[in-house]
Amino acid sequence: MTDETYTETVDEDRRDFIHIAAGAAVAGGAGALAWPFIAQMLPALDTRAASSLEVPITDIPEGGEIRVLIGGKPFFIRHRTAAEIAAAESVEAGDLPDPQTDEERLVARADGTLNPAILVVSGSCTHLGCVPVGPGSNTGEFGGWYCPCHGSHYDTSGRIRKGPAPTNLPVPTYEYNADGSAVTISL
Amino acid sequence: MSGHESTYKPGTGIEKWIDARLPIVRLVHDSFVGFPVAKNLNYWWTFGAILAVCLVTQIITGIVLAMHYVPHVDMAFASVERIMRDVEYGWLIRYIHANGASMFFLAVYIHMFRGLYYGSYKAPREISWILGVIIYLLMMGTAFMGYVLPWGQMSLHGASVITNLIGAIPLVGEQIKIWLQGAPSIGNATLNRFFSLHYLLPFMIAGVVILHIWAFHTTGNNNPTGVDVKDEKKDTVPFHPYYTVKDGFAIIVFLMIFAGFVFYAPNVLGHADNYIEGNPLKTPAHIVPEWYLLPFYAILRAITFDIGPIPAKLGGVIAMFGAIAVLFVLPWLDTSKVRSLRYRPLARQFFLGFVAVCLLLGVAGASNPDDIVIKTGEDTLRYEVSLEEAPEALAVAEAHHGKIVSSNSERVIVDFAHYEDAVEFAEASGTTAEATVKHHGLTWLPVAQLLTFLYFAYFLIIIPLLGLIERPKDEPESIADSIHKSNGSADAVAAE
Numbered sequence: 001m002t003d004e005t006y007t008e009t010v011d012e013d014r015r016d017f018i019h020i021a022a023g024a025a026v027a028g029g030a031g032a033l034a035w036p037f038i039a040q041m042l043p044a045l046d047t048r049a050a051s052s053l054e055v056p057i058t059d060i061p062e063g064g065e066i067r068v069l070i071g072g073k074p075f076f077i078r079h080r081t082a083a084e085i086a087a088a089e090s091v092e093a094g095d096l097p098d099p100q101t102d103e104e105r106l107v108a109r110a111d112g113t114l115n116p117a118i119l120v121v122s123g124s125c126t127h128l129g130c131v132p133v134g135p136g137s138n139t140g141e142f143g144g145w146y147c148p149c150h151g152s153h154y155d156t157s158g159r160i161r162k163g164p165a166p167t168n169l170p171v172p173t174y175e176y177n178a179d180g181s182a183v184t185i186s187l
Numbered sequence: 188m189s190g191h192e193s194t195y196k197p198g199t200g201i202e203k204w205i206d207a208r209l210p211i212v213r214l215v216h217d218s219f220v221g222f223p224v225a226k227n228l229n230y231w232w233t234f235g236a237i238l239a240v241c242l243v244t245q246i247i248t249g250i251v252l253a254m255h256y257v258p259h260v261d262m263a264f265a266s267v268e269r270i271m272r273d274v275e276y277g278w279l280i281r282y283i284h285a286n287g288a289s290m291f292f293l294a295v296y297i298h299m300f301r302g303l304y305y306g307s308y309k310a311p312r313e314i315s316w317i318l319g320v321i322i323y324l325l326m327m328g329t330a331f332m333g334y335v336l337p338w339g340q341m342s343l344h345g346a347s348v349i350t351n352l353i354g355a356i357p358l359v360g361e362q363i364k365i366w367l368q369g370a371p372s373i374g375n376a377t378l379n380r381f382f383s384l385h386y387l388l389p390f391m392i393a394g395v396v397i398l399h400i401w402a403f404h405t406t407g408n409n410n411p412t413g414v415d416v417k418d419e420k421k422d423t424v425p426f427h428p429y430y431t432v433k434d435g436f437a438i439i440v441f442l443m444i445f446a447g448f449v450f451y452a453p454n455v456l457g458h459a460d461n462y463i464e465g466n467p468l469k470t471p472a473h474i475v476p477e478w479y480l481l482p483f484y485a486i487l488r489a490i491t492f493d494i495g496p497i498p499a500k501l502g503g504v505i506a507m508f509g510a511i512a513v514l515f516v517l518p519w520l521d522t523s524k525v526r527s528l529r530y531r532p533l534a535r536q537f538f539l540g541f542v543a544v545c546l547l548l549g550v551a552g553a554s555n556p557d558d559i560v561i562k563t564g565e566d567t568l569r570y571e572v573s574l575e576e577a578p579e580a581l582a583v584a585e586a587h588h589g590k591i592v593s594s595n596s597e598r599v600i601v602d603f604a605h606y607e608d609a610v611e612f613a614e615a616s617g618t619t620a621e622a623t624v625k626h627h628g629l630t631w632l633p634v635a636q637l638l639t640f641l642y643f644a645y646f647l648i649i650i651p652l653l654g655l656i657e658r659p660k661d662e663p664e665s666i667a668d669s670i671h672k673s674n675g676s677a678d679a680v681a682a683e
Contacts, residue, residue: 038366041380047370067468072372074468123468127500129351130344130470148472149348150488151557164491166500187371 047071052186054177057118064135067123071187074123074131075172076145080156085116087143088157098168102157105168107183109176120174120183121158125149127165145169194221218404223423224430225410225666231305232408233437234298240438241291242396246389248284256336258382260375263338264464282453288330289456290445292479295323304538306526307409313518315402320514322395327480329388332381335373339461340471346381347373348474352487352507355500372467412669413526414662422666473555481552482545483507486642488556489635506639513646520646522654530660534653541645544638551635560634564627 051071057079060066065078080088088102105121106114123131125147132145132154140146140153142161147154152163159168174185195213197203206213255274257266270277299319302308308316335346350368354360369376403409407416416422424430448455456478460471476484490503497505513520528535554560663669 041366041369043365043370044376047374047376051371069467070371072370072374072467128348130348130474131468147470149470149474164499166498 043071052184054182054184056182058181060118062117068185070185073187075185076119076121076123076134076158076169077183078119078121078135080117080119084143084156088119088155088159089116091155091157091159097160098166100157100159100168105157105159105171107171107174107176109180110178111180115176115180118183119156119158120185121169121171123169125152125165126160126167126169127152127163132169193217218400218426219431220425220427222404222426223416223419224408224426225416225422226424226429227410227412227666227670228408228430228433229411230433230437231297231301231411233434234294234301236434237294237438237441238291238298239396240442241287241294242389242392244287245284245291246393248280248287249386249389251280252284253382253386256382258336258379260338260378260465263336263378267337279449282449286445286448286453286456288333289477289479290441290448291326292330294441295326296479299323300542302409303541304528305409305411306413306521306523306528308518309521309526310518311406312403312409315399315406316518317515318395318399318402320511322392322399323514324511325388325392325395329385329392330477330479332385332388334477335378335381336385337461338378338465340463340465340469341458341461341474343373343465343467344470344474345476346377349476350377352500352504355498355504357501409526410666411527411529412663412666413529414664414666414669417665418667475553478549478553481550482548482642483510483552485548485552485635486510486639488552489632489639491556491632491636506643510642513643517646517650521650522652523657523659524654525659525662527662530662531653531657532660533657534650537645537649537653541642544641544645548635548638548642551631551638554631556632556635557630559626559628560631562626562628566626 053068053070055066055068055077057077060077060079062079063081063084065076068075068077085102091102093099093101093104102116103114105119106116107120109115125132127147127150130147130149132147132152133139134145138146138148140162142153142155144154144156144158144161146152147163147165150164152165153161154165154169155161157168158171160166172185172187174183176183193213193216195206195210195216197206197212202212205211252270255266255270255277257263267281270281272278302316302319331346331349335342350364350373353367354364356363365371367377368374369380458475463471475481484507487503487507490506491499492502493499494502523531523534525531528538663672
């Protein structure tokens with residue numbers, strides 16, 4: 001064979017660069033690939049598309065309510081009696097656990113006027129998400145809704161008055177149609 | 188899989204051929220046949236093998252159920268009923284699976300309390316213990332998701348309560364919740380992914396179980412004295428046949444109890460509400476998780492007050508996860524050098540107290556926080572009326588033995604001990620307001636709060652302190668020594 005010896009010169013900087021560049025490419029690639037696998041668990045397009053609903057309000061009897069599910073979430077549309085409206089308006093907002101006046105919990109019609117007869121609220125108790133019971137069953141100590149899970153009482157404006165729930169039943173985003181005969185609720 | 192020298196001797200040519208290429212027979216032999224085990228293990232040590240049987244049972248019955256179950260909100264409930272009624276032996280397989288979950292947790296709790304009592308979590312077995320806690324966490328996740336699959340009322344609303352907990356995390360909680368649910372609420376997307384993960388997690392458990400066994404086969408099993416093996420000849424016996432037979436006997440007894448539930452009380456551990464199809468518009472009156480999660484549910488609900496900047500709801504979630512997290516650091520919280528509580532008389536008392544606290548937390552979790560534990564007086568009827576409606580209310584109340592609790596210029600609250608008095612009061616004052624029944628006594632809430640405090644105090648105060656102040660009894664010289672002593676002298680037997 002041959003006596004020739006080979007001397008190898010190692011360029012450390014060059015190797016480091018290749019190591020770091022390769023490592024960064026793998027990490028970046030893994031991260032980029034991970035995102036689709038995380039994002040696939042987000043609500044799908046059809047789920048998101050089904051996130052608003054038009055509800056006619058003319059058929060709701062006075063003192064009654066209808067309950068709808070939008071994207072699986074319950075909402076209450078209540079036709080309040082004059083006494084219920086008066087009860088909701090007479091409360092001093094500052095004394096409440098989550099201060100809000102009744103007016104702040106209503107949305108104006110297309111002509112800018114309020115319709116205190118119709119109250120739209122979320123149907124998930126703000127404590128742990130149970131569905132409160134209402135007219136026809138048990139309206140609790142304040143005439144609105146009562147959550148049977150852990151005893152939260154809501155008034156006729158959907159405001160928390162007693163029990164473990166921390167906040168009022170949220171008012172969803174909704175608007176009246178042109179003639180005021182229906183509301184469109186969106187998540 | 189063991190730190191111990193291999194005792195496997197391939198006999199035939201085929202065995203030698205395999206052993207040179209894939210020594211799997213050697214691995215099994217060294218792990219479960221020739222593996223030396225302390226000779227003094229008692230029946231509390233059989234729960235490891237019992238748990239292996241539970242896992243295999245759940246996987247086999249689960250695979251079968253998945254052949255018939257339909258993970259869709261419109262069909263899930265009906266498909267489970269079809270399994271119960273129409274699928275050949277479907278009722279049996281489903282009842283084994285459903286009760287198997289309970290038996291699995293029963294066994295794992297005994298296994299964990301055994302580890303606590305005999306100090307199996309201490310050096311050098313910290314990693315075995317931590318892997319065990321990971322298995323326990325995976326079990327809870329698997330059980331929770333499995334409970335959602337039948338899509339009954341308790342499935343749906345239980346899942347809703349638990350996923351809402353995630354919403355308590357500040358800033359990102361709501362987004363994470365929606366991401367987990369795959370929709371604004373629990374729905375078909377949630378059911379699908381829970382089914383997928385419920386199928387996956389048991390195999391992850393099986394993987395961690397292998398690591399768990401590997402870890403304590405490296406350190407060697409703990410034993411009731413907590414004393415290390417000093418002389419393998421004197422202190423140990425091979426796993427087979429000594430412990431295969433002992434474990435086998437325990438498994439048979441355990442399976443008899445298991446069968447008792449499956450055949451005679453298959454629904455006693457479940458909730459009737461879950462035989463009503465899930466309805467997102469109607470919440471069951473009393474949402475409770477399965478029995479094995481009740482202590483944590485009690486801890487969750489015990490935090491009803493804000494802790495500094497942490498709101499009560501988040502505080503409850505932190506306490507609940509903290510109750511499990513504390514188990515991870517237990518090996519470093521214990522300051523005692525003695526492993527087994529046999530030689531720690533003071534620690535033993537506290538341990539028994541801790542077991543009682545855990546059981547009572549379970550009862551608290553099953554109870555409504557406002558229910559009365561200890562009654563201090565008769566129920567009264569409470570009237571709350573405006574004075575404008577009933578100007579003479581005060582006078583009437585006094586006239587009818589009512590007790591005025593408080594009154595201001597507008598409202599008066601009157602408590603009555605007898606229903607008749609309340610009716611008379613209502614008629615006389617001309618009000619129609621309904622009376623509410625008021626109970627008098629100690630409610631579950633403060634009890635659950637005390638128990639929660641004791642649970643954490645055991646790990647964070649008592650265990651660290653005991654090791655410093657307690658004077659333990661003398662440990663035996665060796666495992667063999669402990670056996671000879673207890674066989675040899677009546678005194679030693681009595682002292683056990």
